[in-house]
Every structure is written in C-alpha cells, then in structure tokens.
Amino acid sequence: MRSNFFSKITSTLAGITLLLSVNHATAESAHGIAMYGQPDLPEDFTSLPYANPDAPKGGRVVFGNTGGFDTLNPFVQKGTAPWQLRFWGYESLMGRSWDEPFSLYGLLAESIETPDDRSWVEFTLRPEARFSDGSPVTVDDVIWSYETLGTIGHLRYRGFWSKIESITQTGPRKVRIVFNTEDRELALIAGLRPILKKGQWEGKDFTTSGPSEAPIGTGAYVVAASDPGRYVSLQRDPNYWGENLPFRKGTQNFDEMRVEFFGDQTVLFEAFKVGELTAVREYNAGKWDQGYNFPAVQSGDVVKSEIPHQRPSGITGLAMNTRRAPFDDWRVREALLYAFNFEYINGTVTGGTQPRITSYYSNSALGMNPGPAKGRVRDLLEPYADTLLPGALDGYSLPVSDGTERNRKNLRTATKLLSDAGWEVQDGVLQNSTGEAFEFSVLLRQGDGEMQTIVEMYARSLERLGITVTTETVDNAQYVARQNDYDFDMTRYRRDLSLSPGNEQYLYWGRSGVTQTGTRNLMGVDSPAVEALIPEMLNAFSAEHFISAVRALDRALTTGRYVIPIWQFDKGRIAHAKELQFPDRLPLYGDRLGFMPDVWWYQPN
Template sequence: MTFDIRATMFLLAFATPSLAEVTISHGYSAFGDLKYEADFTHFDYANPDAPQGGTMSQRHLYGTPTFNNLNTFTIKGDSAPEVGQHMYDSLMVHAYDEPDALYGLIAETIEYPDDLSYVIFNIRPHARFHDGIQITAQDVVFTINALKTEGHPFYRNLLSDVITVTAETDLRVRIDLAPGAGSAFPGDIGELPVLPAHFYDDTPFDESWMTVPLASGPYLLDTIDAPRTIKFCKDPDYWADDLPVNVGKNNFDCYAYEYFADDTVGLEAFAAGEYLMRVEYRSAAWATAYDFPAAQRDWVQQLLLPDARPANAQGIWFNLRKPALQDVRVRQALEYAFNFEWTNETLFYGTYSRNDSFFENTEMEATGIAKDAELAVLEEFRDQLPSEVFTEPAYIPYAGVASPRDRTAMRKASQLLDDAGWIVGDDGKRRNAAGEVLSLDFPDSSRSLERVMLPFTENLNSLGIDATFDVIDPSAWTERRQVFDFDLSSTAWQVNVTPGAELRAFYGSDAAWSEGSNNLSGIADPVVDALIERAVSAKNRDELIAATRALDRVLRSKHIWIGNWHLGAHRVAVWDVFGMPDQPAKYDFNRGVDFWWFDREKYQALIDAGALSDDF
C-alpha cells in the first residue's frame, strides 16, 4: 500500500519522537507536493500509444569525443557515458515536468522521518538484472559503499553524508544520514544506479575496462567499435517495461552513438544520412552549414527546443592551485582580455547571452545589492567577506565593444597586471620580481574551440603573457585534467534544478585536491563551504534560494572563472523520421528524447526518395 508524500503515517500512538512521524510514499519531492498520485499510469509528457521500433542514431553528446572504457564510475580512462544512460536502472527516476520530484523504479516505496535522519527504500520483488538475478538490498549496500569509497570523486563527495547502509531484509535497505544532509539528498540517493554486487566478484570496481557491464536497465550493449561507435538495443526481457515511469518511454529498438574527433566531419556524416539526430553547439554551423541538399528539401529539420533547466555553468576556469593565478588581480586581468561582445557578434551570430552567474537563468542567481533573506545569510559571514559583497551589486563582467581589441579593456587588464607585480620587460614578456615569465597553459580536446580561444590567447599575448591554447588528444586531456595539469580549462557543468550535495563536488574544499574532481578551480574557502551546506540543508525552496544567491554572489566576487555564454534552448537537427510528445519534458531535454519515437511512414518516404538507407 502506498501513500501520497504528504500523507503521514503515525506508526504508534505513543511512539518515541524519533519514530513519531514517518512518511511512506511512491515518490519523493524535496520541496512541495507530488504532482502524480500513487495510481498514476504515465507521465503527462509521455505518449502511452507511442509506436515501437527503429533506431535513434545520433552524435555523441557529452564531453570527450572518444571512449576506451565502459566503466562509468571511475576516473580512469575515457568512459562512454551513454552506458550509464541506457543500461542502468536506479531506485527512483525524475519526473521532468516537476522541479525536484522522483518516483519509484527499482524502489516500490520510500520511507523517511521528518528529520531525514534516514531513508528506507523498499525494492520491488520482481526487479531483475540482465542475467535474471533478483535485485536486492545487498546490491544497494554494495553500490553506495563502493561509490563512496572507490568511485569517481563526484560520487565520493555526493555521498559524504551517508553514515551507514544496512540491508534490513533482502528487499528493504536503510541508509542513515548525517545531520543536515538536506531535503534533496534522499532524491540524490534515489537517482544512483544500482550495481550488481556479484558482477564485481570477478571485475575490479575501480579500474578501466571494456568488459560488457551487467546492469538492469531497458537496453543491452549491442555493438562496440571503440572509439567510434557504441550501440544499445532493447532487452526483450526487461523487468520494468510496464511500470508507470516507463510507459511511453524507451520506444526505440536501439540507440546508436557516433563519436567524431572533428565535428566538421560529424556534420558531413549527418548531412549524408549516416546518423539521424544531432545537437548543434556551433552557432556558425547552425546559421550557415545547414544548406546541404537534404536540408533544402526539408528532409532535415532544424528545431529550437526550449529547456527550463538552469543554464550550464560554462566558462574558462582558473586553476587557483597555480601560484600566478592565486592573485585575484591576475584573474581579473585575464577576464578583461576575453572579449565576449566581439566573440558573440562575430563568431556566434549574436545568438548568446553572457554567463554572469553560476546559476544563470534561475531565481537562484544573485542580482543587484544583497537584501532580505540573502543578506541575512551573508551577514553571518560579514567579518570573512570583503565589504563590496555587501555594498556593491553582484559582480557582472565588463561589457566591452565588439571589436577585436577593446582598448579600454586591455588598458584595465594591463594596469591590473602591473599592480600584481607582473611587469613588461624589454622583450615584451611580463615577469615578476623573481624574473619568472607569466606563462599560461590552456589545453583542450575540442578543435571547434580554437576559433574562440585563439583570439583570447592573442589578447593575452599582446599583454605580455606567454599564453598558449593547445588542442591535444582527448585521452591526454582527460589525464591532465584529472591531476589539474593546466592553468585554464574551458568546461561546462550541468546545474540541477534543485542544487544540493553535488555543489560540494564543484566548489567544496574537500574536492579541491581530490584527483579527478569537478572542482577545477581548486577553490577551498570556508565561507563557500558554509554556504554550500546552507543550500544542502535548506528546508524549503525559499531557504534554498537565499543560500544559493549568497553562494553565487560570493563565488562571483572571487573571480574563479571567465563566464562564457548560454542560449536557454537546444539547437537540434533531425532527419524527419521522428515523432515527439505534444507536451515535451520541461526540465531535461537529453532524457526527454527517450520519449520520442520512430515514425515508419516518414522513414519509408525518405527511403523511397533515395534520401536514406534502410539501416535504421
């Protein structure tokens, strides 16, 4: 029997306080009620009558354009993230038309007391791994302990508030939580993939390998052609096919991903019909490159799909572990040297807005001078913060002129470098008092970034900085980033609709020197740590907003990055063979594609026209 999340069950009339109120529910929401009742049949954005079949063939969407590892839970190697997306089931799954709600998948129900001192998941008896073995509480215990001790630093930071994990029965697992773990944390645990403990009897958890993983999700690994192609096809015996969270989902027989080291080649392959869908990240390509014959004949469509999620925290991150970059004046000078206005107008066709905030396009973004609840949070740390945090508006980067050399910005940058003790010598190079040249190494694996970053490094060179932007092998870049062997890094992090414990991984002191962590800047600041904990432990969305605004304001004052750009939508090009729900998923485009379907009639029409082969 299940209950609505706000329906509280009194276990005993005269129970002790710790047992007085325990919620048992089919779903969980950090703040607010659930939209879907216990007897819901499918999500509103799902089409329960969606046709089945066909292949969703697309360009690899995430990060490094190569892979040599099928273990997605370690920092070693270049993993194929699609393995985690299609092969692994979790205890709960997000509803993408609610900001922070999850509903049971492997877990039939969730239990938790009002103080969130623990959370219990009751596992569905018929949940199975691909080898037919039942999913048990012992698998959840193994998963959390392994991720917490040996997993990627992201998981280790995320799970730092887990005290113990106990299998109370084969189908009931209890996770005891540290005080202040936060109302979003049960959802973070619910989203974790559940790993089969028996698979790791013979497979090292913390190593890179190309062994086909054992999991429990809707798809099996079908084809591997590393580092170019990976393909997943439906498990005909998938245990959760008819659950409400899966109705209208997983409609394609297969998902295939094409990896391209050179995206120009990737676009040419798309134009030739070698794959069917691509998210376009290059403004110039979107504006000028979709004039090939298939697009002219409307066989290929360009779609601009809105996304209500926060914009990615995309920027050029400064590595504060490097001595030269520990001086905030140097970092400010580098920011002046990046001419966003010229870049946007000349290279991006004026399509983007500047990233000012780490929570861009949300109510969590700090604006103006701090006031009300945000000010009350900051007041607790007044003696540890510079006065301008209280007296000046939240920091916004200098808005220059759209010319290759903004003289005003370059003069400001030069003065800041002079003030920091980096003086231009007779050879045009800046040196400090010890005679050391100001050198900056800016490696990346994306050749498409060259046209953006080369003008930036040219500006740095003109200031007397020995700066180089190098496109290197993706595997080499992964290894260097894991050990923080760089001065600058162009990276984008996804921001959750309801931020929580993952903030520690990006900005927390414990992650600053943890090899492979997401804290690229190496920021380690007690006030930032305290504000993260305020956000994590927020009891309602108002408290979360106040804490994240304060965190945003303080992070921006520290100049740990050069904010890049955002669009607020996704540029998607598709061959016209897909159907899509009338009400698409509001909060997650990438997983929203899982609710599309293959339109056989449209596909056959393109085959008959000679536009596509019958490979899909």
C-alpha cells in the same frame, strides 16, 4: 504558461511547517518524494507528463561523440567510458521527473519511507525488478552497489557514502539507510544511486574493467557490440522487466541506440550531413542559423527543432587553475576577464545571438540579483566579508567591451590591475619583479574547434598586454586524465546546474577538491563562504531560505572570478532525421537528461 516552481511552492510552506512541528517518529510509505512539498504526480499516474504513452517501439538512432573510449564501465574513476552508458543501461531505486525541480518516483523500488527530519530512508524493492541477465534485484545487490561505488567507484558517488551511518536489510525486499549528517537532500540522493549486480564481480577487480565487459544493469538497453575508438551499440532488451511501469510508459522506444566516434566536431558534422548520424545537438546559434542549409535540410529529410527550457544557465567558459600562480591572485583573474573581449568574440563566433552567462545560476530565480546584496542574502554573506572578493556584497557585473576588436578601454583596466599585482611590460613582455614572463597554456580536447577559435582570438588580445598564450590540444584520454589531476593552467569548463542544487555542489567547488584529485572543482575554489553556504542550502526548510542561500552562493562563486564565462545555451537546438519524433508537451528542464532519446520515437514515413 506553467507556474514557476518557486512561486508555487510558497503556498505549501504553511503545511510543511505544520508537519515539521509535529516531529513524527515514524514515516509513511509513499510512491514518490519531492525536495519540498509533495511530488506533482499522484500515486495512480499513468505516465510522465512529457512522455507519449502511445509512442511506437522500434527503429534505430545514431549519435556521434568526439574522442574515444577505453572502458565500458562508467562507474569507476579509471579510464574513459562513453558518457551515455550510465544513463541508457542502468537504473536506480527511484527515477526523476524532469518536469519538476527535484521529484522522484518509484523505479526499482515500489515505495519510499522517510521521517520528517529525513534522518533515514527506507526503500521497498519491486518483486519483479530484474537485471538484464534475468536474475532478480536483491537487497544484497543494493547494499553492495552503494558500498562499492561509495568506496572504490567514481568520485561522484563517494561523497554520499561518507554521510551514511548504516545501511541494512530490514525485510525481504526492504533496505534502510541511516545518515550521520543533517542534510534533507540525502533521502533523495539515496534513491538515485545506480544498482549493479554483485555476483558479476566476485573474484574480479571492479576498478580495472576495460572495454571488453560492461557492468550488468537493470535498464532497457544492453551493450550489444563495441569497438574502442569507433562505436558502441546498445540494443533494447526484449525482456526488459520495467516495460509496463507507468514511469516507463512512452520512454526508451528505439530498438537500437548507437554512438559513433569521430576525431573532431567537423568530421562528426559532415557525417551527419550525409546521413551517417540521425541526430546532433547544436550549441552555436550562429551555426544553427547559417550552417544548417545543406540538401537534407532543404528537402525536409532533416528537421531543425528548438527546445525551450527554464533551467539555470550553468557555467561555461575558461576555468583558471587557482592552485597555480599567477591565477592565485584575484587581480590577475580580473585582468584576464577584462581582456576577454566577449562582445567581439560572440559576434564573430555565434553572430551575437546568444546571451552571455552573467552568473552561475543566471537565467533562473536562483541567480543573484544585480546591485548590492540585500536581506537574507546579505546576512548569509556578511560573516565571511573578510574572505569575499570585491563585489560580493556591494554588487558585481562582468566587464563589457565596446564591441570593437581593439577593446582599448578594457585593456587599459587590465593593464592597471596587472600592475597592481606586480606585473609590468619590459621590451614588449609582461614580467614580474623577478623577470619571469607571463605565459600560460590552455588545455583543450581534440576536436573542440569552437573553443580553439575562441582561445585564438583571446590570445591575440592578450598579446597586446605582453602575455603569451599557447594551446595544448590532446586526445580524449589525456584530456580527462589531466583535468582529473588538475594538470593545466586554463581549460574549457562546462557545468550544468539544476533548479534544485544539492550535494553535488561539494563535488563542483567544495574545498576538499583543492587537493583531492578527480573532483569537478577544476578551478581550485577554496572559499569559506562557499563551503558554509552549501550546507545552508541543503538544510533549508523553506523555499525562501533555499533561494537566498543559492543566491548568496552564486555571488560568492561569480565574484570569485574563477571562470571566464562565454554564452549560455538559452534553448536546446537539435537537428534530426524527420523520422524521429518527440511529444508536444516539453519538460521543465527542456533538452536535458531524460528528454532525448528517452521520450523520442521512430516514426517511419
């Protein structure tokens, strides 16, 4: 078994400390960069370790999405684009290896330079780098892309721009970015911004591009045809500039990648069963075991593949909007956690086969340990003891029911918590002191049948407490718009987390997201501890310090009681046409971005 990153990296700490003590004023050009230590792959690597460099090119793959889209520009805040677009058709200066926690290798850039303190970073563009229209990628395009995305692009790009002091051309193919913030991750983030063509947008409004024009990118795929609400088709560019790069060997093998759109997941699955789609991901272990026995599986035309991984569980469940009463009271949130009968719901929906998410970083070395906080984790949390909720320092775990539908013991605890918060049952209705009934709605995306079932079961439990729950099911555009505006009481929430969390944590639960719309802080996390622990994590110079900071952050988030967690996706489950193949060597992150469809290929009988 491959050694764990966090045990392996410990052996490099002495070398890192020595380098830091020298405090070099200059930097050396390198083919790659890692968050800690050195990247695993040498300068003369021939391909990514989880790619098959001999994979054949050709074939067609068809995926399915629910909902629709109204723009082909995935880089702006306005509108809804097919989520796959920003990964299939666009590239950055550096590319990420998904077999390492956080390491980058040259893509549009042939090299990277940064000093030991990472106060600046400089990239040298490859002379052969081209956009899909054949024009060269220039430093001017790079600078324009960073500024445009950082000022009027999607919010996911704007936080980074605020940490740039200057971005300048330092040579014919060189661009240097100087940072105004002490943050060791910024040099890596700088390598991951998408690069777009400046000339395409002269005299046009980048923010209002709709379904008729996609940004020109440098990737191997270009949008060939689309029909909003129905499909989008991407074709592999026969003149793709990066075909022979070691980083691209064995990747991007299909001639066409197509996404079909469906009203809900049930219709999508039926389309897969009859061969209209060539691959689906299944997130329900119970359905995986019981629902994939249709004729194509029995004949072997459809194959079920399971992809293990070593990444954190992330957080999946129902987010409570703490900007609104009564969710601003932690006792109410705790009561709603007790009322959520996970063991019974899990048994009904998945057959009880998927383990529960126990914290944001559970299932990894970054997850909080059981029991009281100790050592450096405690040291990091104690300055904020008066703002932390019960359990952060002394230990916390999610409520566990007896597995029966009645869940009586936990409902009694929930009743006590609600009473402490000023809610009492009058004539079968839970009310506060002013006579206001406890009622709320759950915002769901159309077609999310599984979560609809979960909410219906949850609502029956809450009825026993005198709480009325309604479900608002809306189309994709309304769903995205309302989440962006935090216009909901409770909503489905899913946040993938990596083995190297960084600046994206501000977007997920930074305090600015309490009022600034469009962030991923749907819950309205407003925690001094969380706000302080993110930079603590970003500026860690050792793996030990880094792990302690993330574990402390995990405690603050979990005990904040912002989300009612459901089950974790402990492995990837992909059903696919037998002609679709993938390498035997799997990446550390498993079925994550960069795996399917990137390293898959079509192998005819």
